[in-house]
Amino acid sequence: MIYHDMGFADAGDRGSVDATKKLTIMGIPTLKLMFDRRKRASKTKEGAIELRIGYDRKKKYATTGVRVFPREWRNGYIVHRLDAAELQRTLDVYVANARKIINDLMERGEFDMDSIVAQINGRQKKDAAKNVVKERFLLDYFRERAEIRKYGRSSDSCERYERFLRWFEEWDGMRFFSDINEANILAMDKTLSARGMKPYSKWNNYHRFLNSFILDANDDGLMQGNPYKKLNIRKEKSSGGLGKYLTREEFARIERLNPPTAYLKHARDLFVFQTYTCLSYTDLADFDAQKIKTVKGRQMYVGQRGKTKQEFMFLVLKPAMAILKQYNGRLPIMSNVKYNAYLKIIAVMCNIDKPISSHWARHTGATMLLNGGAGMEIVSKVLGHSSTKITREVYAKLLDETVGDAMEKFEERLLQG
Incomplete structure (x- = not known):
């Protein structure tokens, strides 16, 4: 279990076990970001990042809504993702809001560990609703775009879109826009290679469709950047007809x-x-x-x-x-x-x-x-x-x-x- 200390101590005490004990004795709640508390994450499954509130020997956990793979969490910070900075800001805002809520409650003498999680999450959701559009499932968006892209195309081209969507759903390697990163695209490529696919077939039947949907998502303002620009996914298009003909x-x-x-x-x-x-x-x-x-x-x-x-x-x-x-x-x-x-x-x-x-x-x-x-x-x-x-x-x-x-x-x- 990995955690990131977000207590109310000054910068010198942050992350210190002694500081945590001292703060608890003083009666000041401590906050810690914790990753994969239930130890369910793996190389292929993301783990949840939660905020732990500690006070008077009691512990409560509030979900931040952020999930990452073990390799993407290091020393309490999100790494190795295109959206790492954005997700880190989400966590920082979440913790800052939680701290403000706790301070307000303590000043009014209304701090209660049994209801603190509900108050934090309730307030956070209200604040988020004002500024953040709920993240959509990738597959839903891809299906919408596929219907538009298929218009006027041949039945064979339409079937290619459907085949990609069926495979993408079965693979289940990306669910949200935040999942579109270099690591997951490489994982997708390795999965296709394991099925014996050649580079041209992988690109023409799978990567090409994902890339087109990413471009659409950029145009629609749902994400920024394209991981494919930083990856060297072989296409072998230059070979053209050569090698694909019979003597x-x-x-x-x-x-x-x-x-x-x-x-x-x-x-x-x-x-x-x-x-x-x-x-x-x-x-x-x-x-x-x-x-x-x-x-x-x-x-x-x-x-x-x-x-x-x-x-x-x-x-x-x-x-x-x-x-x-x-x-x-x-x-x-x-x-x-x-x-x-x-x-x-x-x-x-x-x-x-x-x-x-x-x-x-x-x-x-x-x-x-x-x-x-x-x-x-x-x-x-x-x-x-x-x-x-x-x-x-x-x-x-x-x-x-x-x-x-x-x-x-x-x-x-x-x-x-």
Whole structure:
């Protein structure tokens, strides 16, 4: 049990056991801030900070409403938190108000240990109600913001918000705005890592949402600062499509696979169709065969990306058209979650040691186009990028390798000639 002496002695006597005894003998109440009196705190559970009032060999405890982890309480002060100074001021004001209440009661001869806690807490609550807005639960605020952020977005994007909120509630590592600090965000990151998640997946599916809600909370005046600015949470976004595509031989294995169930066959067919069209999952789900138009004898599809509203177009290649005909122009769309789960099974069946997902099809298709000699402008138009700059950034390293392979083959021909 750790406590911080807040007695009525002068500065020299503060914290001294002898001073506490002397003050008690003199009949003057002593105040001490005590942490985790009931010894319930742990590395994952906060402990309460209480104010102990000592007088005439009696002790009473008043709750301050402040809770911290053991590592955040040192020598009677709050440390290692972004809001440490704010919480410390809360404690200082609480103790100062308690001291004033006790002094007033003693001057009037109305001091009573049996009712002192009720009087302190009753007065403190009234004072706080005038100046402080009751702290809200994070999850309630996040849900409100999610409803606003989901407006007008694709069903897949909406599901991502819901998935994050379900996980955040289950994790239960942060409940109030005061819980948003570097330590808790790192604890969150470690929890996600323990589940085997890669940096990109952790950021894109979890940290990104928490960060967006923190930014909203700053705009709404509910908190100040963003702990993410001081943390180095790996995103691995610069790798883009590189490493998230299948080789031509790996893709051929999936094409040749004879899935044992209808669900796996549907997932395989969707992946093959995605690869030959370079569609994202959102655009795949919105695919409308009626938009296919015959232009100079070719079957062309023109659409608008659900994510960016950017126009894209592509030639419906024969393998993609064959899949469409199998399903009479209506693809066997399933939820992205189920789709990705089936793709993991398909990868195992094809001896592909890669964590493939629906987005891998888009990257695989773009990679095959680039390796096949398609120009950057063409690939950019197929992908629905707003400029070739985006395409170049995503596939920059891949292009470097392609250029190297091409020049190596050119060199071989020169030597043979």
